[in-house]
Amino acid sequence: MRVMSCLGAAALIAPALALALALAPPARAQASRFDGNWSVEVVTEKGACDRAYRYAVIVQNGRARYGGPENFNVNGQVQPNGSVSASISRGQDRADVSGRLSGHTGRGTWSTSGGRVCSGFWNAEKRG
Template identity: 75%
Template sequence: MEFSMRIFAWLGAATVMSCMLAPPVLAQTTRFDGNWSVEVVTQQGACDRAYRYSVIIQNGQARYGGPEQFNVNGRVQPNGSVSASISRGQDRANVTGRLSGNNGTGTWSTSGGRVCSGNWNAEKRG
C-alpha cells in the first residue's frame, strides 16, 4: 500500500479540538465522534487508484484506525467543515471537505515526493 494513499486514511475527519470549547460548541463538534470508514480515490497522479481506511474520532480529535503513524493537524468545525493536513516524512496531504450527519465528502492533494489529488467519501460506522 503506498504512503500517498494511506496518508489520507483519517481523511474526512482529521480534527484537533481545544478542551476549552464552550459546552454548546463542544456538543456540536462531538456529534462527529465515532468510527468512520473513508474511501480515498485518486483522480490525478501516480498514486494507487482507491483504498478504504478506518478513522476514529474521539472528543473531536481524529486518529487513523490502522497501524501506520502519521502527523495529523486539522479540525472539524461545528458546521462539519474539514480542513487538515497529514504528513509523514517528506510527503504531505492537504485535505478539505465537509462532514454532515453520518457522511462526508471532500478533496485531497499531496505535495512532496509524489504529487496526486482526488476525492474522499466517508461514512460513519458507529
C-alpha cells in the same frame, strides 16, 4: 490496499480524514456529533498513486486520528458544522484534506505534496 505508495498518498487523508482532522479544540473538549468510527474511501484522480484506499478514522471531541497500524502525523479538525480541514504527513510526504461531514456521511478533496504529487476525492461513512 497499500497505504504508503504516495505517502500512502491518499492514505494521509483519512484520514483523514482523516480523513482526517486532529488539531485539539480549545481547552474544554466537547463531544461532537461527528464523534465515532468512520470508514474513509480515498480515490486518486490525478498522479501516479494507487487508485483507491480505505481507512479507519476515529473522531473524538472533534479531533480525528488514524485508526490503523501506520504512523501518521495528523493536524486538523472537524468543525461543529461538519467542515473538515487537515493536513496529514509521514516523513517528507504530506496531504492536505478538505471537505464536509453531514450526518453519517462525508466527502471532500485531497492533494499531496512532497515526493509524488497526486490528488483526488474522499468519501466517508460513519460506522459507530
